[in-house]
Amino acid sequence: MSSTILSDLNEDSSSTFNVLITGAAGFVGPLLAARLSSNPRIRLLLTDLTEPPVPAGAAHPHHVSVLAGDLTSPAFVADLLAHPAAQPRLHAVFILHGIMSSTSEANPALSERVNVGSVQLLCNSLMQSHANSDSPVRVIYASSLAVFGPPFPSCPSSSRVKLPPTWRPTPQSTYGTHKLMTETYLNELHRRRRGLDVFTARLPTVIVRAGAPSGAASSFLSGIIREPMRGVECAVPLLDRRFRAFVASPRAVVENLTRLMKMDSGVLPSHVRQLLLPGVSVSVQELRDALARYGGEDKLKWIREEVDEGVERILKSWPEDFEIDEGLELGLVVDEGADGIVREYIEGLGGPIEATD
Numbered sequence: 001m002s003s004t005i006l007s008d009l010n011e012d013s014s015s016t017f018n019v020l021i022t023g024a025a026g027f028v029g030p031l032l033a034a035r036l037s038s039n040p041r042i043r044l045l046l047t048d049l050t051e052p053p054v055p056a057g058a059a060h061p062h063h064v065s066v067l068a069g070d071l072t073s074p075a076f077v078a079d080l081l082a083h084p085a086a087q088p089r090l091h092a093v094f095i096l097h098g099i100m101s102s103t104s105e106a107n108p109a110l111s112e113r114v115n116v117g118s119v120q121l122l123c124n125s126l127m128q129s130h131a132n133s134d135s136p137v138r139v140i141y142a143s144s145l146a147v148f149g150p151p152f153p154s155c156p157s158s159s160r161v162k163l164p165p166t167w168r169p170t171p172q173s174t175y176g177t178h179k180l181m182t183e184t185y186l187n188e189l190h191r192r193r194r195g196l197d198v199f200t201a202r203l204p205t206v207i208v209r210a211g212a213p214s215g216a217a218s219s220f221l222s223g224i225i226r227e228p229m230r231g232v233e234c235a236v237p238l239l240d241r242r243f244r245a246f247v248a249s250p251r252a253v254v255e256n257l258t259r260l261m262k263m264d265s266g267v268l269p270s271h272v273r274q275l276l277l278p279g280v281s282v283s284v285q286e287l288r289d290a291l292a293r294y295g296g297e298d299k300l301k302w303i304r305e306e307v308d309e310g311v312e313r314i315l316k317s318w319p320e321d322f323e324i325d326e327g328l329e330l331g332l333v334v335d336e337g338a339d340g341i342v343r344e345y346i347e348g349l350g351g352p353i354e355a356t357d
Contacts, residue, residue, distance in 0.1 A: 018090050019261075020045045020080075022071060022122070023097030024052035027209050028142070031254045032094060037064055045085040047071070048097065071097060071118040074125075081129045089130055092138040092261050095119055101146060101314055103215035104175035115178040120185060127195045136197040140260050143183055143202045143274065145246060146176030149317045160244070163319040165202070165276040165326060172317035173217075183274055191271040199260045199268070204248040204279030208345040217314040221245055224287050225342055228299035229349060237308035237315070241285040244320035248279040248334070249341045256332045267330055278334035281321035282341070290342035 019036060023029045025048035034055035036042050044064045046052035051068040054061050065085035069076035080086070097114070104111035123139065130137050149172035152161055171177045183200050190198040209222040220236050227234035248256075256277045268275060291299050324334060335341050 015041070016043050017041050017092070018043045018045070018086055020047070020086060020090050020093045021052075022047050022093075022095050023142075024048050024066075025050050026096060027211065027214075028206060028250065028253060028257075029094075029096050030055060031250055032096070032257055033064070034058065035254050035258055037061075043085055045080070045083055045090075047080055071122060072113050074121060077121055077125050081125055089133050090126070090137050091135075092140065093122075093126065094257065094261075095122065095139065095141045098142070098179075099175070100215035100219075101144075101173060101175040101217040102219075102311060104178065105173060105217075105310070105314065108174045111174050111178050115175070116181050116185075119182045123186065123189060123196060127189070130195050133195065136193075136195050138261060138265075139186070139196050139198045140257060141182065141186055141198065141200045142257075143179045143200050144176065145202055145204060145276075145318055145322075146173055146314075147171050147180040147183065147202065148319050149173070149176060152319055160281065160321050161319070162321045162323050164323050165274075167319075173314050176317075187271050187273050190273050197265050198273045199263065200274040201257060201260055202274055202276045203253060204246045204277060206250055206253050207247050207341060209250070217311045218245060221247060221287065224284070224303060225291050225295070225345060228291060228302035229295055229346060231302065233302050233304055235308075236284065236303060236305045237311040238284075239305050239307060241288065242283055243315065244281050244283045245315070245318070246279045246281050246320065246322055247341065248277060249344055251344065252279075252333050252335050253277060256327070259332060263330065275330070276322055276324065276327055278324040278327040278332050279322065280335050280337050280341075282338040286338040287342065290338045293339070294343050294346045 019042055021029050021033055024033055024046035030053055033044055033046055037044055037055045037058040037060060040060050046066045052066050054064045058064060067080060067083060071077060099111045099114045126137055147169040148167060149170045152163060169180050171180055186198045186200060189196050205218040205221055207222045208225045213219045213223055220234060223234040224236060288300060
């Protein structure tokens with residue numbers, strides 16, 4: 001399956017390129033929309049339960065359309081794909097919407113309806129509406145590392161396990177299970193050449209997220225930096241500062257999603273469309289140290305550590321590090337570690353800063 005339509009973006013052409021982003025009122029969605037809206041040939045259609053924002057300072061705001069609605073509703077999905085911004089066809093679709101990990105665990109029925117059912121509905125509708133198109137629709141689905149769970153490979157206690165991205169998924173959470181179900185479904189649609197050209201992006205935990213805490217078990221990994229910088233308390237749901245998570249900055253995630261939009265389809269097998277986005281493994285202690293270094297030692301007083309057994313169980317069912325060679329070889333990017341991610345966020349709040357010893 002070729003990606004000739006996508007290659008057109010790199011050529012001198014007057015043709016337009018129509019892109020749909022779901023979950024566009026969330027965190028990554030607006031950042032991705034802002035990035036894509038800088039290209040005068042891209043027309044964006046943004047959707048979420050609440051009306052997504054037009055990117056602030058967009059060079060071509062008239063190229064951005066928004067539509068609020070419920071993607072679990074067949075009537076709304078039909079309206080969405082019939083929107084003028086999706087005509088005469090969509091070239092790429094970013095599926096970023098979903099119910100987060102802690103909320104999924106608390107409400108499995110809602111998670112299944114949104115994280116599984118709405119994606120199936122949207123993709124089946126895309127196949128029907130683009131059945132006569134010359135080229136398939138590039139679908140980039142945002143999945144999660146929560147598809148992985150114990151048992152993990154063992155290694156000497158002095159070393160850190162780096163999970164190969166081909167490790168067998170054994171999710172130990174509702175969220176991870178539903179993400180894996182959707183991944184498998186999309187693999188099958190791609191394999192059968194049903195008008196969709198799929199890449200599943202397994203996202204690291206994205207930090208530092210702006211705004212309010214989310215319903216994700218990993219939300220505190222952003223809060224441990226974001227809240228103290230605002231003079232607000234952050235509750236860390238475990239006491240073990242050695243706990244590690246595999247993370248990436250918003251900048252790196254948006255860059256890699258954009259690169260997936262233009263990547264040649266043949267780099268992955270037709271029945272295995274998952275690709276791990278590169279990330280870095282950071283510990284709670286490393287995040288604390290980076291906060292003190294770039295935000296000031298006084299910010300640590302805003303961090304409160306307390307055990308939430310339910311959240312801790314979810315967190316410790318996730319792998320702490322991954323091999324990232326495959327993604328890097330395909331041209332994806334990676335952050336510089338905890339210091340780079342925290343420095344980037346704090347500088348974004350008020351300009352360049354100098355680290356303290």
